[in-house]
Amino acid sequence: MRSSKRNRFYFFLSLILLILVLSLLADYIMPFGPYDQNLSMALRPPDSVHWLGTDRYGRDMLSRTLSGARTTVCTALAVALAASSFGAFIGLICGYHKGKATTLLLRLTDVFLAFPSMVFAIAVAGILGGGTFNAAAAIAAVAWPKYTRLVRNQVLPLHHEYYIEAARMSGFSPLKILLVQILPEIIGPVLITAALDIGTIITEIAGLSFLGLGAAPPAAEWGSMMSGARNLLQTAPWTIFVPGAAIFITVAIFQLFADSLRDLADSKTPR
Amino acid sequence: MNNKFKYLLTALLGAALLVSGCGSDAGKTAKEEGKVFHYGTMAYGPAMQNASTDPHDTYCGWSTIRYGVGETLFKFDNEMNVQPWLAESYEQIDDHTLKIKLRDDITFSNGKQVTGDAVKACLEDLIRRNDRAPHDLKINQITADGQTVTIHSSEKVPALIHYLADPYSAIIDMEAGIKDRIAVGTGPYVAVKVTDQGMELKKNDQYWGQTKPKLDKIVVRSITDGDSLSMAMQSGELDAVQGLPYASLPNFQDTGRYTISSTATSRVYQAAMNFQTPALQDNRVRKAIAMALDKDTFVNVLLNGNGVAATGAFPNTMPYGRGLNGPGYDPEQAKTLLKEAGYTGTNSDGYVTKDGQPLTLRWLTYTSRQELPLLAEYAQSALKDIGIKLDVNATDNYKDFLKRGEYDIYAQAIVTAPTGDPEYYLMSKIYSGQPYNNGNYSNPRTDAMIDELHNTFDAGKRIELARQIQQQVLDDNAVWYASFLKMNIVMKKNVTGFSAHPCDYYEITPELDIQ
Numbered sequence: 001m002r003s004s005k006r007n008r009f010y011f012f013l014s015l016i017l018l019i020l021v022l023s024l025l026a027d028y029i030m031p032f033g034p035y036d037q038n039l040s041m042a043l044r045p046p047d048s049v050h051w052l053g054t055d056r057y058g059r060d061m062l063s064r065t066l067s068g069a070r071t072t073v074c075t076a077l078a079v080a081l082a083a084s085s086f087g088a089f090i091g092l093i094c095g096y097h098k099g100k101a102t103t104l105l106l107r108l109t110d111v112f113l114a115f116p117s118m119v120f121a122i123a124v125a126g127i128l129g130g131g132t133f134n135a136a137a138a139i140a141a142v143a144w145p146k147y148t149r150l151v152r153n154q155v156l157p158l159h160h161e162y163y164i165e166a167a168r169m170s171g172f173s174p175l176k177i178l179l180v181q182i183l184p185e186i187i188g189p190v191l192i193t194a195a196l197d198i199g200t201i202i203t204e205i206a207g208l209s210f211l212g213l214g215a216a217p218p219a220a221e222w223g224s225m226m227s228g229a230r231n232l233l234q235t236a237p238w239t240i241f242v243p244g245a246a247i248f249i250t251v252a253i254f255q256l257f258a259d260s261l262r263d264l265a266d267s268k269t270p271r
Numbered sequence: 272m273n274n275k276f277k278y279l280l281t282a283l284l285g286a287a288l289l290v291s292g293c294g295s296d297a298g299k300t301a302k303e304e305g306k307v308f309h310y311g312t313m314a315y316g317p318a319m320q321n322a323s324t325d326p327h328d329t330y331c332g333w334s335t336i337r338y339g340v341g342e343t344l345f346k347f348d349n350e351m352n353v354q355p356w357l358a359e360s361y362e363q364i365d366d367h368t369l370k371i372k373l374r375d376d377i378t379f380s381n382g383k384q385v386t387g388d389a390v391k392a393c394l395e396d397l398i399r400r401n402d403r404a405p406h407d408l409k410i411n412q413i414t415a416d417g418q419t420v421t422i423h424s425s426e427k428v429p430a431l432i433h434y435l436a437d438p439y440s441a442i443i444d445m446e447a448g449i450k451d452r453i454a455v456g457t458g459p460y461v462a463v464k465v466t467d468q469g470m471e472l473k474k475n476d477q478y479w480g481q482t483k484p485k486l487d488k489i490v491v492r493s494i495t496d497g498d499s500l501s502m503a504m505q506s507g508e509l510d511a512v513q514g515l516p517y518a519s520l521p522n523f524q525d526t527g528r529y530t531i532s533s534t535a536t537s538r539v540y541q542a543a544m545n546f547q548t549p550a551l552q553d554n555r556v557r558k559a560i561a562m563a564l565d566k567d568t569f570v571n572v573l574l575n576g577n578g579v580a581a582t583g584a585f586p587n588t589m590p591y592g593r594g595l596n597g598p599g600y601d602p603e604q605a606k607t608l609l610k611e612a613g614y615t616g617t618n619s620d621g622y623v624t625k626d627g628q629p630l631t632l633r634w635l636t637y638t639s640r641q642e643l644p645l646l647a648e649y650a651q652s653a654l655k656d657i658g659i660k661l662d663v664n665a666t667d668n669y670k671d672f673l674k675r676g677e678y679d680i681y682a683q684a685i686v687t688a689p690t691g692d693p694e695y696y697l698m699s700k701i702y703s704g705q706p707y708n709n710g711n712y713s714n715p716r717t718d719a720m721i722d723e724l725h726n727t728f729d730a731g732k733r734i735e736l737a738r739q740i741q742q743q744v745l746d747d748n749a750v751w752y753a754s755f756l757k758m759n760i761v762m763k764k765n766v767t768g769f770s771a772h773p774c775d776y777y778e779i780t781p782e783l784d785i786q
Contacts, residue, residue, distance in 0.1 A: 037652040039572040056518075056573060057648065217665075218648050231497055231518040231641075 009264045012257035019250060023069035032060035034067035034220040043236045053238040055229060057218075061242045067220040068243065073250065075136050076201040083140045084194040087147025092178045094148060095155025106152070109145035117142045121204060125213040132205075132221065135214030139204050143197060150193060154186040188265055195258035199251040206247050222247050305487030306785050308766075311500050313514035315493040317467050322493075323452035324462045324470070325443075327400040331452075332438030338472060338491055339484070339779035341441030341456030344371060344390070345432050347774050351537075351589050351691035353432050357385060357442055357457065363728065366427050367411075371435075373418045379444040380461045380475045387415030392445040394422075407434045407695075429728045433690040438776050459484035459781040469493050478781065485768075485784040497641075504761060510785065511762035511769060513778065516641055517577040523761045531761050532770040535579040535586045537688040538756040540646055542634075543700075543710035544749060548679040550630060555612040557748035560680075561598045562605040563657045564650055570754045573645045577759065581752035583741035584687045584696055588773055591693050591737035597745040597752070605657045614658070623658035631660040635678035637669045643682055646753060650682075673709060681709045684756065691774065693737035697721050701744055712749040 022029070031051075038058035046053040052061035090109075094102040112120070124138035158164055167177050208214035209223030217228055222243040229239035315334060316322055324340045326332030335341035346356040355361070357377055362370045377385040391413045398405045411425040424431065434440065447455040452465040457479065460472040472489040492509070494500040497516035504512045505522060515523075523529040544551045544560070551557055566580040585592030609623055609630070616624035623630050634650060636643045644665045651661040664672065672678055687696040699705055702721050703713035717740055724736045744750055758771045760778070768782030 035652070037649070039568045039649075042572045056645075057652070058572075217644065217663075218651065231516045233498065234501070235518055235521045 005260065005263050005267055009257075009260040012253060012260050015253045016257050019069065019073060019253065022066060023073045026066040026070050030060075030063040030066050032063045034059065034064045035218055036060075043232070043239070045236070046238055052242045053236070055225070055239050056232065056236070061238065064220040064225060065222070065242055065246050068222045068225060069246065069250070071132060071215060071219070071221045072202055072205055072223075072247075075132060075205055076198050079136050079140045079143065079201050079205075080194045080198050083143035084147050084190055084197070086140075087144035088151045088190050090144070091148040091151025092155060092182065095152040096159070096174060096178055096182070105148075109148045112142065112145040113149070115142075118204060118207065121208060122211065122213060125208050130213055130216050132209075132215045132219070135205055135208040138208065138213075139201055143201065147190060147193065150189060151186060154189065155182055158182055158185060192258060192262045192265060195261055196255070199255040199258070202247065202251050202254065306485065307488045307490065308486045308511070308783065308785060309509045310489060310491045310779070311494045311503055311509040311512040312491060313493075313495055313497065313500060315469065315491060316495060318495070322465070322467050323449075324454045324456070324465055325449045325452060326439050326441035326454065327397045327404075329402065330438075332441050333776050334470070335441045335443070335454060335456060335458075336438040336776045337778040338462075338470060338489070339458040339460040339781075339783075340462050340472070341443055341454065341458050343436050343438070343440045344373075344442065345436040346777070347436055347691050347772075349534075349588070349773065351688065351773060353436055353691060356436075358435075361432060364421075366728070367424045369422045369424070369431055371420045371422070373420065374479075375418050377457055377479045378477055379447070379455050379457055380477060381444060381447055381455050382477055383444055383446070385442060385457060387418055387420045389444060389446075390420045390442055391415040393442050394420075394440070396445055397439060401439050404434075404437075404439050407437070427726060427728075429725070429733065430690065430692040430694055433692040437690050460486075460489055460779060467493070472779075480781055482781040484781045489779065507763075511760060511766055513758075513760050515759060515761055517575045520575060520577065520759065520761070528764055529761055530764060530766065531759055533577070533757045533759040534771040534773050535588055535755045536686070536758045536773050536775050537586055537589065538684055538686045538758075538775070539581055539584055539586075540578075540640075540642060540682065540684050540753040540756070541581075541584070542646075542650075542680050542682040542751045542753065543708075543712070544751070545676075545679050545681065545709070546711045546713070546749070547676060548632070550632070551679060553612050554748055555608045556614075556630075558598055559605040559608040559612070559657060560654065560659065561748050561751045562601045562608070563659070564653050564751065564753070565600040566753055567600070569646065569649055573649055574642060574754065574757075577757045578642075578754040579757060581754050583738075583745060583752060584700075584750070585693060585737075585741070586755045586773070589688060589691070589693075591734045591741075594738055595741055595745060598748070602653075602657055609657060609659075617658065620660070621655075621658065622660045629660055630658065631662060632679040633677065634661050634663045634680045634682060635669055635672050636663070636665050636682040637667050638665050639667060640684040642756070643684060646682055682753075683709075686775070689774070693733070693740075694721075694724055697724065697737065697740050701740065701749075710749055712744070712747070714743065714747060714749075717743045717747075 041054050041058035042056050044050055044054045050060050054060055090105060094106055121138045121142045124141050125135050128134035128138060164181055167181050205214055206223030209221050210227040215221035215224045217224060225243040226240050232239045320329040321331050321334045323331040324335045326335045326341055342357055344356060344358040345353045348354050359372045359374045364370050394413055398410055409425045409428050410422055412423040414421045441456060444455040453462045459475050459478045461475045462470055463473050464471040469492040474484045474487055478484055494503060497519060500512050501515055501519035501522060503509050523531060544557050546552060570578040570580050579586060582597045583592060583595040587593045613625045614623035614630055618624050618629050634647055636647050638644050647663045647665055651663050654661045698721060699707045701717060703718050720736055720740045724733060727733050758775055760769060760771045762769055765786040767784045767786060
């Protein structure tokens with residue numbers, strides 16, 4: 001049982017590494033420039049030259065999708081990293097130190113958690129204005145509170161463990177206790193949650209761009225590519241299916257990877 | 272639940288979703304309502320300020336005319352020349368007086384005769400309530416006598432009969448008043464129910480014209496999403512649609528099932544150069560921009576051929592749109608012009624520089640006209656080829672940017688001859704210091720010719736002047752004209768007597784029929 005779980009994990013890990021390599025090396029493997037218009041080649045269906053067809057400006061869909069992978073995947077990873085570390089840090093403090101300030105912080109996370117996240121992200125992105133960075137900031141601003149909750153709930157029971165007491169009596173500073181004694185104990189669930197979150201973040205980034213609140217044309221970004229090709233759905237379906245499939249496949253891989261990671265972690269620590 | 276069952280259920284659900292997505296027109300039975308015509312349009316609704324048949328309210332006159340409820344004293348033929356409609360003839364008594372003789376066989380849909388007094392009451396209500404009409408018509412006094420109406424203007428209005436063909440001048444019965452957005456007009460159809468989502472019309476049994484209306488009922492539905500409109504037409508729910516996005520038109524190429532009627536309108540896609548921008552004060556730079564953009568490719572590829580490349584502000588279906596010369600597409604010549612203008616360097620990104628500064632311009636446009644973002648993205652790429660960096664700002668807050676002057680090129684879509692007369696456009700968009708002259712273009716020669724146009728009654732002279740003014744604008748490269756919108760109406764094969772008209776507001780006529 002263990003080994004099949006491990007195989008599954010390595011399988012999806014290798015797929016993720018493949019996506020990362022493809023997106024990082026996009027500039028070198030793209031057959032065409034993602035922004036090079038060639039109107040005489042507009043709206044060509046997939047063929048031997050343009051493997052995934054061209055869009056209405058005659059730009060190569062494969063090149064644009066690869067170039068979009070970097071925008072989307074790297075942004076999603078950065079958002080997941082930023083939101084989880086920030087949320088976890090606040091969670092550590094809230095779990096370890098009880099006081100009016102931390103209670104206030106916790107109530108704040110409740111407010112954030114009470115909103116449907118996409119609606120909140122749309123509001124934030126709307127206020128900040130368009131752009132990939134602003135969209136990422138909006139999603140990060142919505143994603144962090146669940147880490148705070150998660151970490152705080154993990155930290156609370158550790159509070160009166162003997163080894164924490166011992167560390168405290170040895171004169172360790174609270175920061176050192178948090179980072180050296182507590183963090184390694186609770187990092188597992190945070191990583192799994194973050195991994196599970198990446199898929200959601202990718203759809204949210206694409207969603208905001210689709211709505212015109214993220215990457216703006218002519219940027220090669222999956223959501224914005226789908227939005228631009230919306231009215232070609234019936235006449236040139238590849239222009240919308242290609243970025244759509246890219247989102248679907250990437251999100252599925254990240255989700256299955258996170259699943260396998262969780263399964264592996266569960267089997268390591270039987271309850 | 273075992274796994275097999277789960278998979279089966281999922282498969283069934285998926286199949287159900289697929290099937291429900293593919294609606295069909297089979298199984299629809301026409302009720303005994305006689306001939307019913309279902310019409311879908313993108314051009315109706317509160318956002319367009321035309322969700323009523325009261326012609327005196329903002330742009331609602333467009334709906335009054337479009338859907339056959341009302342008619343005007345004069346109308347435009349296919350070349351946008353003015354012809355009498357409810358009027359029989361007119362006479363320009365002097366510079367300030369116009370005498371109109373009405374036909375004596377016309378009745379409103381309630382049976383009342385259209386008399387001079389009725390027209391006078393209607394026009395007086397128009398200038399009292401409409402925001403544009405008083406400024407256009409400049410009416411001082413109206414007198415009525417039997418079937419004649421005499422209009423005394425406060426100043427010279429050479430285009431007066433054109434304005435009397437504007438939809439706001441639709442003649443309605445003021446005594447009957449306007450109830451629930453329903454006005455009583457003289458048209459072939461009578462409004463029964465008018466809402467924000469559309470309207471229902473029935474046949475006007477007392478219609479005065481030679482051709483009697485043939486349909487018993489017309490349902491007009493506002494569908495403002497292009498894809499929904501296209502799908503409603505494909506599923507057979509609608510008999511005809513107006514304003515489909517170009518990208519959807521290939522769905523209706525099957526000539527055995529559909530007819531497409533299209534015509535060039537005077538809605539032009541234009542880009543005004545901002546003369547406040549130092550770089551654009553050099554005519555060579557403006558000319559280089561004009562020469563770098565290929566109108567034919569824009570029209571043929573990005574608009575799928577659903578447009579007409581423009582030279583000046585008016586389409587060549589109109590007499591004053593012919594005989595103009597603008598700079599043609601020639602990117603090599605454009606590069607030479609930039610060099611002559613002092614842009615001799617090139618930076619690492621490939622953009623031309625002058626004194627080390629790259630040539631970067633801000634292209635302002637908006638997205639509610641779907642062709643404008645396409646044009647912007649095309650221009651960005653085409654200007655990059657000659658070394659100009661274009662920062663596109665496609666926003667629906669464009670009015671704020673216009674107000675603050677934060678743009679170098681402003682691209683917009685505008686109807687240049689809504690009343691078949693060139694003066695309106697030239698006066699508001701070209702004349703020095705006018706609020707809608709977004710390029711801040713100012714040339715005393717052009718202004719003098721526009722002044723002359725304003726004081727000229729002779730039709731031939733007006734055409735010649737309008738041409739000369741446009742040629743001057745083109746020589747100055749003040750505005751780059753991309754293309755004219757081709758308006759299309761897609762209808763089922765069995766629909767007859769329906770065609771697109773260049774002025775965009777003649778749609779439902781007595782000729783319309785379903786075979």
